[in-house]
Amino acid sequence: MNPARHSGHGIDRRGLLRGAAGLTATLGLAATVSLGTAGRASAYGWTRTLQQGASGPDVVELQIRVGGWAASSAQQTYVGWDGAFGPATAAAVQRFQSAYGLGADGVVGPQTQSVLNSLEAGDGSTAHFNFSEFYSKDGSGFNNGKVGSATVKENIRRLMYKLEAVRKKAGNSSITINSGFRSIAHNAASGGASNSMHLYGVAADIVVSGHSTLQTYRIAETCGFSGLEAYTHSWQHVDSRVQYPSYGSGSWWWESGVA
Numbered sequence: 001m002n003p004a005r006h007s008g009h010g011i012d013r014r015g016l017l018r019g020a021a022g023l024t025a026t027l028g029l030a031a032t033v034s035l036g037t038a039g040r041a042s043a044y045g046w047t048r049t050l051q052q053g054a055s056g057p058d059v060v061e062l063q064i065r066v067g068g069w070a071a072s073s074a075q076q077t078y079v080g081w082d083g084a085f086g087p088a089t090a091a092a093v094q095r096f097q098s099a100y101g102l103g104a105d106g107v108v109g110p111q112t113q114s115v116l117n118s119l120e121a122g123d124g125s126t127a128h129f130n131f132s133e134f135y136s137k138d139g140s141g142f143n144n145g146k147v148g149s150a151t152v153k154e155n156i157r158r159l160m161y162k163l164e165a166v167r168k169k170a171g172n173s174s175i176t177i178n179s180g181f182r183s184i185a186h187n188a189a190s191g192g193a194s195n196s197m198h199l200y201g202v203a204a205d206i207v208v209s210g211h212s213t214l215q216t217y218r219i220a221e222t223c224g225f226s227g228l229e230a231y232t233h234s235w236q237h238v239d240s241r242v243q244y245p246s247y248g249s250g251s252w253w254w255e256s257g258v259a
Contacts, residue, residue, distance in 0.1 A: 069223075081243065137186055144184055198239075205237050
């Protein structure tokens with residue numbers, strides 16, 4: 001865990017106006033281009049104000065970044081990555097704006113874009129999470145899973161933005177990643193399911209500082225997570241399985257139901 005990124009004192013300002021997020025906005029549900037060849041990272045280049053009716057790759061990027069603001073209470077819903085700015089995206093934007101002290105009009109202009117970019121980090125991760133925190137525990141990095149490493153990295157990036165929302169909703173409490181991506185070998189050694197979402201980089205087992213697992217579960221129910229393991233463990237499993245139907249788990253799984 002990176003203490004500077006996980007402190008409870010707000011956004012890491014070193015991540016302000018930096019990040020490689022824009023380089024992957026058009027990759028769709030599964031990235032196929034290696035981020036390692038993308039060159040020096042820079043802040044996502046918003047070129048216009050976005051509002052309902054807009055469409056395009058910049059809307060996809062917006063949807064990724066506000067994905068953790070899918071609902072205001074426990075609800076089995078998520079912000080789709082379809083590039084169409086509709087009512088669900090607008091509502092998520094409004095929740096994001098309210099949480100960050102912005103005018104909650106659902107319009108993504110320069111002020112909202114600046115705050116969105118402040119959640120970036122220079123390597124394409126987010127302000128409070130490092131890619132390395134999600135590496136397979138057997139030293140495989142993002143390799144040897146069920147999809148290629150570049151796809152895993154993009155999936156993790158999208159997961160990070162949902163976790164940024166969890167962190168914000170938890171009062172800026174630090175989050176420890178107990179398990180992120182798992183290689184096939186590590187997943188088997190850990191007793192994971194044969195088609196665990198960890199194998200694709202769309203799942204994490206987390207502990208939120210100062211919060212019980214039940215409290216974390218309840219927060220996660222508002223963040224667009226479609227996979228939630230029971231809150232009877234010392235950690236909370238979260239994943240976005242419904243948004244990745246090609247991975248074979250297209251049904252909602254809230255093991256403890258709506259809390």
